[in-house]
Amino acid sequence: MSDNNRAFRLRRRPTGQLAPGDLELVTEPVAPLRDGQALVRTLMLSLDPTLRLWMSDIRGYMPPVGLDDVMRGLGIGQVVESRRDDLPVGAFVSGWTGWQELCLADDAVLEAPFNVLPAPLPAPLTAFLGALGHTGITAYIGIDLGAVQPGETVVVSAAAGAVGSIAGQLAKARGARVVGIAGGPEKVRHVVDVLGFDACVDHRADDWREQLDAATPDGIDVDFENVGGEIMDHVFMRLNIGARVALCGMISQYNNSGGGDQWVGQVNIGQLIMQRATMAGFLVLDYAERFEEAIEALAGMLGEGRLKYDETVMDGGLELMPDALGALFEGTNTGKLVLRIGEPA
Numbered sequence: 236m237s238d239n240n241r242a243f244r245l246r247r248r249p250t251g252q253l254a255p256g257d258l259e260l261v262t263e264p265v266a267p268l269r270d271g272q273a274l275v276r277t278l279m280l281s282l283d284p285t286l287r288l289w290m291s292d293i294r295g296y297m298p299p300v301g302l303d304d305v306m307r308g309l310g311i312g313q314v315v316e317s318r319r320d321d322l323p324v325g326a327f328v329s330g331w332t333g334w335q336e337l338c339l340a341d342d343a344v345l346e347a348p349f350n351v352l353p354a355p356l357p358a359p360l361t362a363f364l365g366a367l368g369h370t371g372i373t374a375y376i377g378i379d380l381g382a383v384q385p386g387e388t389v390v391v392s393a394a395a396g397a398v399g400s401i402a403g404q405l406a407k408a409r410g411a412r413v414v415g416i417a418g419g420p421e422k423v424r425h426v427v428d429v430l431g432f433d434a435c436v437d438h439r440a441d442d443w444r445e446q447l448d449a450a451t452p453d454g455i456d457v458d459f460e461n462v463g464g465e466i467m468d469h470v471f472m473r474l475n476i477g478a479r480v481a482l483c484g485m486i487s488q489y490n491n492s493g494g495g496d497q498w499v500g501q502v503n504i505g506q507l508i509m510q511r512a513t514m515a516g517f518l519v520l521d522y523a524e525r526f527e528e529a530i531e532a533l534a535g536m537l538g539e540g541r542l543k544y545d546e547t548v549m550d551g552g553l554e555l556m557p558d559a560l561g562a563l564f565e566g567t568n569t570g571k572l573v574l575r576i577g578e579p580a
């Protein structure tokens with residue numbers, strides 16, 4: 236195969252938001268395959284807030300992406316050439332494609348082997364990054380950790396996003412009263428009217444604190460936390476005795492990692508003591524043994540029409556990846572944000 240690969244390499248660690256020059260788009264030749272290798276053409280790339288964390292040299296849950304390395308990332312691809320039996324040509328796969336058009340599937344090099352997707356596909360390819368992929372599973376695990384009970388009040392931040400939209404619906408399915416927090420009137424309407432949350436707070440409105448107070452008259456029993464910062468701080472002021480916080484993410488702080496100066500810490504963290512509440516941080520990566528169970532449950536709900544699945548699919552070339560990452564932090568996405576960079580053969 237004589238194709239060249241185009242890839243984004245990390246040249247500099249961002250300070251604040253990702254800036255031009257932090258990543259470089261390079262064109263490189265693809266070496267001939269050896270036994271035990273396959274070549275995967277990337278069809279779509281997943282936009283995840285954690286990508287920004289991986290660019291910073293901070294204490295994280297994975298090593299930072301090395302300078303000059305291809306940017307790490309999850310995606311969906313199709314095997315276009317193969318010298319291994321488990322990855323036949325034509326198969327659709329999900330896994331660590333990286334920010335590149337062609338990925339060498341070599342278990343000695345990749346973070347983890349690719350997963351071959353079922354054939355025929357039970358859902359559109361994009362769903363394997365969203366409701367039936369790592370973001371759906373994250374929601375499933377987090378709601379389970381929060382031990383959501385019927386009649387409880389559950390607050391979900393970034394409620395219109397990939398994880399939040401599923402988490403809120405799973406909490407509803409457990410009989411909870413679910414309050415979302417999202418940015419802007421359009422998202423707020425979407426969260427209530429389409430996703431079926433009981434209420435939603437617009438965190439871009441000046442009176443968002445009053446909105447949250449009004450929407451949680453009986454306090455908050457479970458906080459599915461995706462945002463952190465001042466939103467989490469106000470949620471904490473409404474925690475009930477014995478509340479649980481499933482600390483999934485803190486996207487409001489990710490652009491501060493590695494040099495930003497906006498981080499002020501969580502001011503109201505002491506409410507965990509006052510309310511005898513518990514907070515558990517969790518990483519979906521640690522729950523591999525429950526992936527099958529989660530996907531089965533999510534696929535079942537989808538199939539029965541009990542789960543609404545949202546996505547924002549950007550079309551264009553690989554070169555759009557930095558802008559697409561910015562879109563997550565600006566909040567222009569509803570549901571799972573994906574960049575499609577190729578079509579199946």
Ligand code: NDP
Pocket residue numbers: 282283284285369370373393394395396397398399416417418419422438461462466482483484485486487488517518519520563564565566567568569570571572
């Ligand atoms: P989303 O699809 O939710 O996109 C991010 C959303 O966050 C935006 O659409 C925006 O929504 C909101 N947002 C961005 N910046 C801010 C801000 N400063 N203040 C308030 N809201 C903001 O992304 P994901 O569903 O992929 O991720 C959601 C969270 O889940 C992240 O924190 C992520 O790190 C975490 N996560 C954790 C995992 C784990 O294993 N623990 C796995 C996967 C994700 P809006 O317009 O409503 O403001």
